[in-house]
Amino acid sequence: MKNFVIPSLDKPNLKNPEILSNYLNQSLEAFSDITGVPVTFFAADNRIISQFNSNNKICSMFQVYLQSDSSCRKNLTSAGQFSSRLGEPYIFLCKAGLTNIATPLIIDGEFAGYFIAGPIVMGELRSSTAKKFSAMNTLSDVSLKMAEMFAEKMHVFLPNQVSELPLLLHNSILIAVAGNHVYNTLRVQNEKQNQINVNIQRYKKSHSEIEYPYALENEILECMVSGVYTRAKELFAELLNAFSLMETGNMDGIRTKVIWFFAIVIRTVNESGGSINDSIDLDLDVMNRICDAETYEQLLEVSKSLIEMISQNSMRSVYSGNSQIISAALQYINKNFKEKISLKAIETNLHVNPSYFSTLFKNEMGITFTDYLNTLKIEYACTLLANSNMSIIDISLSAGFDDQSYFTKVFRKAKGVTPKQYRSSHSHDAEEIL
Numbered sequence: 467m468k469n470f471v472i473p474s475l476d477k478p479n480l481k482n483p484e485i486l487s488n489y490l491n492q493s494l495e496a497f498s499d500i501t502g503v504p505v506t507f508f509a510a511d512n513r514i515i516s517q518f519n520s521n522n523k524i525c526s527m528f529q530v531y532l533q534s535d536s537s538c539r540k541n542l543t544s545a546g547q548f549s550s551r552l553g554e555p556y557i558f559l560c561k562a563g564l565t566n567i568a569t570p571l572i573i574d575g576e577f578a579g580y581f582i583a584g585p586i587v588m589g590e591l592r593s594s595t596a597k598k599f600s601a602m603n604t605l606s607d608v609s610l611k612m613a614e615m616f617a618e619k620m621h622v623f624l625p626n627q628v629s630e631l632p633l634l635l636h637n638s639i640l641i642a643v644a645g646n647h648v649y650n651t652l653r654v655q656n657e658k659q660n661q662i663n664v665n666i667q668r669y670k671k672s673h674s675e676i677e678y679p680y681a682l683e684n685e686i687l688e689c690m691v692s693g694v695y696t697r698a699k700e701l702f703a704e705l706l707n708a709f710s711l712m713e714t715g716n717m718d719g720i721r722t723k724v725i726w727f728f729a730i731v732i733r734t735v736n737e738s739g740g741s742i743n744d745s746i747d748l749d750l751d752v753m754n755r756i757c758d759a760e761t762y763e764q765l766l767e768v769s770k771s772l773i774e775m776i777s778q779n780s781m782r783s784v785y786s787g788n789s790q791i792i793s794a795a796l797q798y799i800n801k802n803f804k805e806k807i808s809l810k811a812i813e814t815n816l817h818v819n820p821s822y823f824s825t826l827f828k829n830e831m832g833i834t835f836t837d838y839l840n841t842l843k844i845e846y847a848c849t850l851l852a853n854s855n856m857s858i859i860d861i862s863l864s865a866g867f868d869d870q871s872y873f874t875k876v877f878r879k880a881k882g883v884t885p886k887q888y889r890s891s892h893s894h895d896a897e898e899i900l
Contacts, residue, residue: 567631858885
């Protein structure tokens with residue numbers, strides 16, 4: 467008896483992935499010969515490229531299998547593409563009710579095609595299978611009888627054997643494409659999506675209604691306008707999770723909410739004095755990627771990229787100079803303007819001399835540190851006056867003013883009216899609260 471010689475592990479053809487490597491060809495031949503299961507390789511555009519053990523493939527008897535736009539082929543295409551998103555084999559029933567296994571071919575992160583192993587009979591051959599053959603094809607009595615005879619001779623696999631076949635097939639492909647990290651990544655993404663669905667079901671059992679997270683949304687907007695994109699990205703992960711719960715995991719609904727969120731972001735940043743329209747035109751592909759995102763993870767990463775881009779652009783619209791001190795100061799001030807910020811606080815946090823900073827700020831920004839700080843406070847107060855029922859004294863405290871009379875003085879100087887008068891002309895609420 468001669469020893470079996472394992473073929474050398476040649477690399478996949480990256481320029482033409484439809485040409486299977488010698489190692490992969492022999493691996494699939496071995497799988498098909500030992501199991502008796504026919505295997506067909508489909509290109510990424512769903513063309514049949516090669517077949518293994520085709521004599522055992524009952525589909526070859528039918529014209530509908532050869533028609534790329536038939537319901538039969540569309541069923542196989544859908545399964546193949548779904549397996550590419552899973553990153554692992556997918557067991558499914560074809561239109562005739564027979565069992566098949568789809569598994570993807572991924573080379574260097576690119577979907578190069580998919581394999582369909584089957585069809586096979588699991589458990590027992592059902593009488594409805596012959597009827598489905600006839601319904602999908604225009605068969606003569608002789609052709610139908612031949613199909614029935616072929617089906618009766620097909621090997622019957624037990625359910626536990628069918629569950630083991632995907633592992634053999636998957637491993638045959640993994641070794642041949644020299645690396646499984648891409649498949650693992652796809653599988654992890656799918657597991658995360660499944661966990662999200664589990665969380666949704668748990669949440670639905672314990673909560674009767676999910677309210678829109680306006681407070682979280684506003685906090686993200688404040689961070690982005692201030693250029694604090696790291697914190698904004700952290701908060702957005704929470705917002706996206708809330709969207710997922712609200713839409714019960716439906717990606718179309720989640721995408722719609724994300725797109726609407728960014729529409730609000732763009733409007734808010736522009737109203738705050740920034741101008742990001744040019745940047746959005748340049749990065750329109752990022753917005754398109756939101757629409758194209760198929761998984762939760764993809765949507766999160768694309769959104770984070772857009773948040774960082776908008777935040778950085780917003781900061782550049784406020785200050786376009788070269789001073790790192792002023793850039794750092796603006797981020798600190800914009801994030802903390804509602805707190806008690808003084809030149810002493812700037813000295814402590816930025817390690818810069820107060821007198822030097824005060825002069826540098828005026829030269830670089832064309833406005834004093836105090837005036838810039840008060841401008842942020844007043845604009846925030848205007849938002850609260852127009853959109854909330856908070857009392858004016860509470861608004862002054864929320865905007866960072868300790869003294870209401872000083873708040874009124876600064877407000878009148880900036881807007882030409884008192885806070886009360888501003889609310890009367892801008893409030894969305896009929897009832898005025900003093």
